[in-house]
Amino acid sequence: MRLVSDNSDADLAAGRARQELRRALRAVAANILRIVRGAGKPAELADQLDELQLAISAFQGVTGLPPTAEFSGMLELEEDRDVIRGLNGRNLREHLAVKQMVRGALQKAASNLAGQLTQERAGGTELFEGAIALEQVRDEWRRESGAGKGRPRPRK
Incomplete structure (x- = not known):
């Protein structure tokens, strides 16, 4: 054959x-x-x-x-597209906030190495905005759980 x-x-x-x-x-x-x-x-x-x-x-x-x-x-960072497709609401916003923080950190570091102060500041801003978005999602998790301990644990 x-x-x-x-x-x-x-x-x-x-x-x-x-x-x-x-x-x-x-x-x-x-x-x-x-x-x-x-x-x-x-x-x-x-x-x-x-x-x-x-x-x-x-x-x-x-x-x-x-x-x-x-x-x-x-050089693109790989993501599990099936996992992302399954995210919605807060889970998706949490994922996107972390991704924004990573992009900002990479830009900040690269711009620092290249001596590009304006771009370094832009990376810092993106990093900071991602951190704010992540904290907002975590605040929602804490309010929902009522315990103030962050994201509720999935039920088994």
Whole structure:
């Protein structure tokens, strides 16, 4: 029995190169973020950058295209779309508030590193607004529970 595929060898090679590029790019980004916050592995950064350059070269060799257009998508923070789809009301507002805080913190940190004071302040504002939104949701949980202890526990 022979299986027929719609994917050519070139398509498969491009897919593998894209996956390796994504892995190498995310490894560098994650390590840099951890280093910025005082953790991470600075000693591994040079090797990770070498791996990223090899992945970029491999991607270009297979596709004939520079990968820069793909970087944004490769660096998006992943979310479980099924979980988000199931959120509504306060749960969704809580999720969105935390997401806003993360975006603000990332902007604030990146702008600080780049010496962009205006953008750093904008990131701080976004972080602060997310914290306010989160606190509002938690206040609603506390009022609903009547105990003042935050979100009510789900019943078993």
